[in-house]
Amino acid sequence: MDAEDGFDPTLLKKKKKKKTTFDLDAALGLEDDTKKEDPQDEASAEGGAAAEEDNLDLESFGKKKKKKKKPFNMDEIEAAIPSFGGDDVAASEEPEEEEINLDMDFSMAKKKKKSKKKELDELFADQADDDKSEDKENDEDNSSTWFGSDRDYTYDELLKRVFEIILDKNPDMAAGRKPKFVMRPPQVLRVGTKKTSFANFMDIAKTLHRLPKHLLDFLLAELGTSGSMDGNQQLIIKGRFQPKQIENVLRRYIKEYVTCHTCRSPETILQKDTRLFFLQCESCGSRCSVASIKSGFQAVTGKRAAIRAKTT
Amino acid sequence: MSIQNLNTRDPFADAIKGNDDDIQDGLVHIRIQQRNGRKTLTTVQGLSAEYDLKKIVRSCKKEFACNGTVIEHPEYGEVLQLQGDQRENICQWLTKVGLAKPDQLKVHGF
Ligand SMILES: [Zn+2]
Numbered sequence: 567m568d569a570e571d572g573f574d575p576t577l578l579k580k581k582k583k584k585k586t587t588f589d590l591d592a593a594l595g596l597e598d599d600t601k602k603e604d605p606q607d608e609a610s611a612e613g614g615a616a617a618e619e620d621n622l623d624l625e626s627f628g629k630k631k632k633k634k635k636k637p638f639n640m641d642e643i644e645a646a647i648p649s650f651g652g653d654d655v656a657a658s659e660e661p662e663e664e665e666i667n668l669d670m671d672f673s674m675a676k677k678k679k680k681s682k683k684k685e686l687d688e689l690f691a692d693q694a695d696d697d698k699s700e701d702k703e704n705d706e707d708n709s710s711t712w713f714g715s716d717r718d719y720t721y722d723e724l725l726k727r728v729f730e731i732i733l734d735k736n737p738d739m740a741a742g743r744k745p746k747f748v749m750r751p752p753q754v755l756r757v758g759t760k761k762t763s764f765a766n767f768m769d770i771a772k773t774l775h776r777l778p779k780h781l782l783d784f785l786l787a788e789l790g791t792s793g794s795m796d797g798n799q800q801l802i803i804k805g806r807f808q809p810k811q812i813e814n815v816l817r818r819y820i821k822e823y824v825t826c827h828t829c830r831s832p833e834t835i836l837q838k839d840t841r842l843f844f845l846q847c848e849s850c851g852s853r854c855s856v857a858s859i860k861s862g863f864q865a866v867t868g869k870r871a872a873i874r875a876k877t878t
Numbered sequence: 879m880s881i882q883n884l885n886t887r888d889p890f891a892d893a894i895k896g897n898d899d900d901i902q903d904g905l906v907h908i909r910i911q912q913r914n915g916r917k918t919l920t921t922v923q924g925l926s927a928e929y930d931l932k933k934i935v936r937s938c939k940k941e942f943a944c945n946g947t948v949i950e951h952p953e954y955g956e957v958l959q960l961q962g963d964q965r966e967n968i969c970q971w972l973t974k975v976g977l978a979k980p981d982q983l984k985v986h987g988f
Contacts, residue, residue, distance in 0.1 A: 760914075788986050790911040805912040811988030862986075863923040863954045867913045 749773055752816060754809040757802060764812060767801040774824050776836060781819060787861035788815045828852035906978050908965050910987035920965055922958035931956045942967045
């Protein structure tokens, strides 16, 4: 995991970041999240053929091609079969049956253009077809192509439509889908042979908007060890720990105590209420109790003789 | 507006306990603790008192080729303690022999 922080504004960046940073979604293993965003991306990326080509290129970086292609429904594709230029990236990436179709289209179009160059008529016909198909693509990007026609609308069309409506009614949502927050990775260093320092512990507690005490309790309970803050506001933990291990624990903390259990928004407040902690979501208003931090059973790992000496 | 999340866990599960199968309810906490050097300990807390922990530890020791013991704790009851990081092993084993369901296992630690 790399050290990058801040909010990621662009689509392209997002995809790259997914792999490299400690971002919340990855932390939570939200697979469906990308799916959810997909139709929105689609909607926002729409608008003219020029934009569309970019869009298709972009798509090939990500792993979510499936949704995108659906707007070209089978009937239309078959109608436009002889030529379907400009869609190569998408076509090659496409899963399932459609893939075959599009691939065929494309290769056929290419061949025609190259081998039958002399026959002007044909070439022109091709170009005409090209134009036509492009028109069709544009048409289909309008959400309501099925209006007036009696063909069945596809699930994806409906999905797209509903997202467009949502975006229409909530313009502020269009800008940044949801603010993802990316956190600095923990700076974990060995101190001597038996202790580990967690240097940016305070920073992390601050980015998570949690009391350092609460985070500290959780960390120590999970790691089954003891520790304390030192003079430089860094956490000294007894035992040897790798950054990766601390990160894992932080992930679990975020999942349990930071993100809303209902909508996964990180804008939450942790309140203590009659011995129980409640997570109050700022985004959706949900309020739910969270597990209290218990270190549970702790085995005796120190020197038993020393302990006996202390107690007696 | 405040909506309390509906817990999937039945709060009365303890009351109507022991109805069908003999899979226990309640969470089993599996923890790891560092000892000196690279050595670690795995503790398993929350196994139902209906089971013979001594028998369990005996077969665990054999299965994972590690030493282990049962510790009586005033608050947490009998706790299984195994040498080394046996978290994966114990999770698999508990589900394999049907002592706990995977969603009852809560693994702590790094
Ligand atoms: Zn929420």
